[in-house]
Amino acid sequence: MQIRAASAADWPALWPIVKAAVDAGETYVWRPTPSSEEMRALWLAPAPWHICVAELDGEIVGTAKVGPNRPGRGAHVATASFIVSPDHQGRGVGRALGEYIVRWAMDAGYRGMQFNAVVATNTGAVALWQSLGFDVIGTVPKAFDHPTQGLVDLHVMYRTL
Numbered sequence: 001m002q003i004r005a006a007s008a009a010d011w012p013a014l015w016p017i018v019k020a021a022v023d024a025g026e027t028y029v030w031r032p033t034p035s036s037e038e039m040r041a042l043w044l045a046p047a048p049w050h051i052c053v054a055e056l057d058g059e060i061v062g063t064a065k066v067g068p069n070r071p072g073r074g075a076h077v078a079t080a081s082f083i084v085s086p087d088h089q090g091r092g093v094g095r096a097l098g099e100y101i102v103r104w105a106m107d108a109g110y111r112g113m114q115f116n117a118v119v120a121t122n123t124g125a126v127a128l129w130q131s132l133g134f135d136v137i138g139t140v141p142k143a144f145d146h147p148t149q150g151l152v153d154l155h156v157m158y159r160t161l
């Protein structure tokens with residue numbers, strides 16, 4: 001697997017992957033799903049954001065983005081988002097992206113990383129982030145409207161870098 005910086009030319013391959021996650025409605029808040037153009041502007045954000053893609057045999061199978069969680073005096077703490085193609089989940093792509101993003105943020109000088117809204121029912125993601133050193137530092141009760149489970153909790157997860 002190769003992880004490299006994303007470019008605008010990657011969007012046609014990224015859009016179906018991002019759309020699948022947003023359409024599923026179980027892990028991200030966007031509703032209705034933004035258009036391709038709207039989502040491209042959101043996902044492929046300009047610097048200081050860093051967006052990467054994971055490739056398997058030349059096929060893009062996942063993506064992640066990392067950047068400042070807050071502007072100005074909060075900008076030394078990063079935040080990040082991750083999406084792996086449904087066809088390629090459970091095979092280590094998410095872990096590889098997580099390790100890459102943590103390393104990238106360390107090298108960029110960030111002092112911590114905060115995930116603001118990890119859906120509590122997304123147990124695979126919670127376990128993955130915990131295994132990468134993140135703790136649940138708070139839980140917002142019933143803050144996410146899950147398509148099948150109703151109002152469920154959102155975790156704030158954090159690790160020092």
Ligand SMILES: CC(C)(COP(=O)(O)OP(=O)(O)OC[C@H]1O[C@@H](n2cnc3c(N)ncnc32)[C@H](O)[C@@H]1OP(=O)(O)O)[C@@H](O)C(=O)NCCC(=O)NCCS
Nearest residue numbers: 021027082083084089090091092093094095124125127128
């Ligand atoms: C969350 C996501 C990025 C993880 O990517 P992935 O490629 O499926 O994850 P991996 O195959 O690297 O799995 C890594 C770890 O996840 C954990 N995991 C995965 N599925 C799990 C499950 N059903 N229950 C518990 N742990 C699970 C394991 O700890 C696994 O550890 P291992 O490497 O020791 O086996 C991916 O599933 C995804 O894109 N989901 C939809 C969008 C999303 O949830 N994004 C994150 C929002 S916080």
